[in-house]
Amino acid sequence: MTSTPVIDVDRLNLSYGDFHAVKDLSFQVGKGELYALLGTNGAGKTSTLEIVEGHRRAGSGTVRVFGRDPRDRRAVRPRTGIMLQESGFSPDLTVRESVRLIGVLSRREDRVARLLDVVDLTHKAGTRVSQLSGGEKRRLDFATAVYGRPELIFLDEPTTGLDIRSRDALWDAVDRLRADGSTVVLTTHYLEEAQQRADRIGLMHRGTLHREGTVAELTRALPATIRFSLPAVAPTPPPPAARRPDGGFLVETFALQRELRALLDWADARAVELRGLEAGPTRLDDVFRSLDGA
Numbered sequence: 001m002t003s004t005p006v007i008d009v010d011r012l013n014l015s016y017g018d019f020h021a022v023k024d025l026s027f028q029v030g031k032g033e034l035y036a037l038l039g040t041n042g043a044g045k046t047s048t049l050e051i052v053e054g055h056r057r058a059g060s061g062t063v064r065v066f067g068r069d070p071r072d073r074r075a076v077r078p079r080t081g082i083m084l085q086e087s088g089f090s091p092d093l094t095v096r097e098s099v100r101l102i103g104v105l106s107r108r109e110d111r112v113a114r115l116l117d118v119v120d121l122t123h124k125a126g127t128r129v130s131q132l133s134g135g136e137k138r139r140l141d142f143a144t145a146v147y148g149r150p151e152l153i154f155l156d157e158p159t160t161g162l163d164i165r166s167r168d169a170l171w172d173a174v175d176r177l178r179a180d181g182s183t184v185v186l187t188t189h190y191l192e193e194a195q196q197r198a199d200r201i202g203l204m205h206r207g208t209l210h211r212e213g214t215v216a217e218l219t220r221a222l223p224a225t226i227r228f229s230l231p232a233v234a235p236t237p238p239p240p241a242a243r244r245p246d247g248g249f250l251v252e253t254f255a256l257q258r259e260l261r262a263l264l265d266w267a268d269a270r271a272v273e274l275r276g277l278e279a280g281p282t283r284l285d286d287v288f289r290s291l292d293g294a
């Protein structure tokens with residue numbers, strides 16, 4: 001990382017009683033990066049982000065955001081937008097009032113109408129928060145997190161409950177913010193979103209950063225896969241194709257093109273149909289599954 005990192009976490013530890021939830025965790029996020037902090041359930045992502053966001057005190061270690069202690073709220077908060085998993089809006093406020101209130105608290109400049117347009121809630125501006133659907137509340141959360149185009153944005157499971165159009169709109173808005181230089185920290189259980197969007201991924205498991213890198217770096221160590229199934233009367237394909245418990249076949253290989261060609265030649269020679277054929281590099285899901293034994 002060439003310039004000073006926006007987020008610098010160094011040997012962070014946190015315990016709840018005698019349970020060691022975050023163990024010697026170190027990572028950095030550079031300016032303009034989209035960093036996805038992913039992990040298994042209970043890995044310690046939320047605990048870590050609560051500390052980085054200034055909501056929780058570290059047990060030990062150092063955390064710096066813009067070179068400051070994140071608990072120095074006056075210095076850090078105006079430069080930061082946070083979309084939490086659970087919104088803390090008053091149910092009696094309208095959508096417009098909620099955005100305006102967060103805007104005042106953020107001490108950033110923006111136009112409420114612009115924000116409502118970004119998240120397609122203009123037609124709900126006068127509606128009380130208590131009357132919004134789950135997806136609409138999530139869009140309101142996003143609007144308040146990006147009020148005033150903050151330099152650093154935390155998105156905690158941002159697309160949970162959003163339909164496909166709203167997801168696309170949210171990512172378009174994130175792309176525009178990134179084009180303006182914003183740094184984004186994302187947590188999500190939708191791995192394909194992280195795979196598509198993240199510059200780098202930190203993979204947490206049981207309190208530690210198990211692996212870190214670009215998607216290519218994380219998936220390189222694992223073989224590519226070919227998946228297919230065969231009609232009931234077809235001959236058995238030669239190794240390395242192996243039958244899976246669901247009756248389909250799986251080839252794991254570091255020579256994807258060669259194995260795929262061999263398989264297609266084998267099928268052509270026998271006039272066998274390869275049903276549901278899929279071939280490609282390892283997905284992030286497979287990296288996750290490899291954590292199970294870790």
Ligand SMILES: Nc1ncnc2c1ncn2[C@@H]1O[C@H](COP(=O)(O)OP(=O)(O)OP(=O)(O)O)[C@@H](O)[C@H]1O
Binds near residue numbers: 041042
């Ligand atoms: N207030 C608390 N008191 C005691 N234990 C806690 C507390 N908060 C979290 N934990 C424990 O610390 C561990 C890490 O929790 P955390 O919420 O940070 O994980 P996470 O990676 O965000 O998980 P998930 O993906 O399931 O949301 C879990 O085992 C959890 O049970």
